[in-house]
Amino acid sequence: MLPERLRRVIELFALLPGVGEKTAQRFALHLASDASRVAEELGRELSELSSRIRPCARCQNLADVSEGEEAVCAICRDPRRDARLLCIVHRVQDLLAIERSGAMRGRYFVLGRLLSPLDGIGPDQLPVQALLERVRADGVSEVIVATPPSVDGEATALFLARELSALGVRVSRIASGVPHGGDLEFADQVTLGRAIDGRRSMG
Amino acid sequence: MLPERLRRVIELFALLPGVGEKTAQRFALHLASDASRVAEELGRELSELSSRIRPCARCQNLADVSEGEEAVCAICRDPRRDARLLCIVHRVQDLLAIERSGAMRGRYFVLGRLLSPLDGIGPDQLPVQALLERVRADGVSEVIVATPPSVDGEATALFLARELSALGVRVSRIASGVPHGGDLEFADQVTLGRAIDGRRSMG
Numbered sequence: 546m547l548p549e550r551l552r553r554v555i556e557l558f559a560l561l562p563g564v565g566e567k568t569a570q571r572f573a574l575h576l577a578s579d580a581s582r583v584a585e586e587l588g589r590e591l592s593e594l595s596s597r598i599r600p601c602a603r604c605q606n607l608a609d610v611s612e613g614e615e616a617v618c619a620i621c622r623d624p625r626r627d628a629r630l631l632c633i634v635h636r637v638q639d640l641l642a643i644e645r646s647g648a649m650r651g652r653y654f655v656l657g658r659l660l661s662p663l664d665g666i667g668p669d670q671l672p673v674q675a676l677l678e679r680v681r682a683d684g685v686s687e688v689i690v691a692t693p694p695s696v697d698g699e700a701t702a703l704f705l706a707r708e709l710s711a712l713g714v715r716v717s718r719i720a721s722g723v724p725h726g727g728d729l730e731f732a733d734q735v736t737l738g739r740a741i742d743g744r745r746s747m748g
Numbered sequence: 749m750l751p752e753r754l755r756r757v758i759e760l761f762a763l764l765p766g767v768g769e770k771t772a773q774r775f776a777l778h779l780a781s782d783a784s785r786v787a788e789e790l791g792r793e794l795s796e797l798s799s800r801i802r803p804c805a806r807c808q809n810l811a812d813v814s815e816g817e818e819a820v821c822a823i824c825r826d827p828r829r830d831a832r833l834l835c836i837v838h839r840v841q842d843l844l845a846i847e848r849s850g851a852m853r854g855r856y857f858v859l860g861r862l863l864s865p866l867d868g869i870g871p872d873q874l875p876v877q878a879l880l881e882r883v884r885a886d887g888v889s890e891v892i893v894a895t896p897p898s899v900d901g902e903a904t905a906l907f908l909a910r911e912l913s914a915l916g917v918r919v920s921r922i923a924s925g926v927p928h929g930g931d932l933e934f935a936d937q938v939t940l941g942r943a944i945d946g947r948r949s950m951g
Contacts, residue, residue, distance in 0.1 A: 592791030
């Protein structure tokens with residue numbers, strides 16, 4: 546019952562994370578019926594996205610690029626950042642979450658993927674050479690591995706710690722435990738086990 | 749921390765219905781990091797949307813248009829549809845919902861808005877002339893008013909019924925009551941009142 550073109554827009558919206566057929570239809574109808582200016586500007590921005598935004602040449606965070614320029618993100622360009630402290634994350638989303646916490650004064654390295662035998666992602670698919678090169682070039686003294694506390698995230702952290710140990714840098718892992726405001730009664734066993742194993746002296 | 753261009757994309761996504769800042773960021777990062785082909789095609793489709801899709805000249809449903817052609821939607825073009833039965837809906841979404849039910853063999857008229865004194869929408873802002881013209885031109889004999897059973901929807905239905913009565917067509921209103929599978933215990937008072945008022949003889 547819908548125009549061919551609109552059906553294609555709905556199919557494309559449904560490829561976004563967490564968007565089903567119904568939500569995609571809602572987006573498309575809104576843009577087609579009530580918000581043609583938003584549709585036009587969003588369309589223009591999205592078609593130019595891949596030519597205007599590229600992974601940062603140093604950390605793989607997303608960076609604006611002008612023509613012919615090398616992509617370097619805002620964090621890597623910021624001289625107030627401590628170049629000797631490097632935080633490894635899985636995705637740009639994780640970098641943003643850590644930035645919001647305000648607890649990280651160093652720089653980042655975005656892996657883009659985690660070790661995952663089930664998905665056929667082995668050590669060769671991780672950007673290990675780029676990471677080691679970055680650590681050497683910047684004279685990094687401490688690396689914080691902030692991959693998620695999942696099976697794949699832990700495996701990746703262990704693997705990277707081993708690779709980095711040869712360079713003589715300090716490698717640490719973010720703490721895992723009961724979240725702030727969390728209820729012990731409803732925490733799962735693994736989380737509670739980690740909270741106990743990772744206990745810190747209060748004295 | 750994000751590139752300027754990506755921030756604009758996030759702002760635009762956040763204008764979609766039901767999309768907040770976090771979801772918008774998730775969409776934008778997904779397209780920028782993992783799905784540049786989807787971004788490009790979606791961008792192209794959206795920028796062309798307003799020139800390729802227009803309200804149907806007869807019912808205001810959305811219709812594909814080629815250059816120079818008048819926009820007539822798939823339903824208005826379908827000769828198997830009963831032209832003498834017309835269903836008035838608020839939005840294209842409502843038309844699609846009714847189509848899914850399979851209960852409507854006639855055609856539609858999409859109002860685009862409802863009477864709403866609070867939003868300053870009075871009778872003059874409704875496409876009454878286009879509706880009356882459509883009823884006359886197609887020789888419509890029954891009009892089903894399927895505006896939603898809300899305050900605005902009911903007011904609009906009453907107003908349209910009065911306007912249509914002069915043309916001598918039969919005007920009916922969709923039934924309102926306890927939904928299929930609904931629990932009487934949890935139905936609100938207005939819905940239950942309507943279910944009783946609208947009771948049908950079983951004899």
